[in-house]
Amino acid sequence: MTQPHQRSTPSSAPTPKELREQVEQNRHELGQTVEALADRADVKTRAREKARRRRSVLPSRCRTSCRTRSRTRSKSQ
Template identity: 65%
Template sequence: MTQPPHDEQTAADPEELQEQVEQTRQRLGRTVEALAAKADVKARAQEKATEAKDQAAAKAGELREQTAVKAGELREQTAVKAGELREQTAAKAEELRTKATEVVSRVQDKLPDPVRDKAAQAAEQARVKAAEAGRLWEEKAPEPVRARTAQGAQLARDHRGLLLTAAGAAAVVWLMCRGKK
């Protein structure tokens, strides 16, 4: 038989000995269970796989959250930048309108009176001819073509300022190019 450990006292009577044997069996049973759990590679692998899966799911959740936050920040930055660009564009458009108006005014001031009168007459003739062409158009053009033309005319009326600015800018460029020759 084995000798009892030094820290335990030997049993004085059979009941006490029975109790010590029972405690030793329980400790031995727990030790055997622990060793069996360590020896069960399949169960340990499954535990590790479950643990890794849980960690991956947690990390994926974190990344989704971080991505959503970053996307929100980018959306906000984009909206701010778009607003700034709109303001800059509006300011530049106003600046160009002002310059075009000044140039047109200077050009008109430099035109001799007979030329201005001729231009006014030509404009009136153009209005009359345009009205006449419009009447002919109404009489002769097919309905689908007239509908499309009406849409285009409405767009032009809606964006009249932009069209006039573009025309003024084109006139200025033409005058500048013509003046250089």
């Protein structure tokens, strides 16, 4: 996911500033992960969005289908 933090000198321990930066970066990544998981777990909202998308497509499909049916009926009569 992320790359390890690069230290200025490989043999020295991380400075407090570097540790704070790492903690802040980890918090940011964790927040994004939790948000993504919460979105996936919200089944009710996902179902509503999917239904809304399908309803927006339905009228155009219905019009196309109705035109085709009316043309075939008029030809057969």
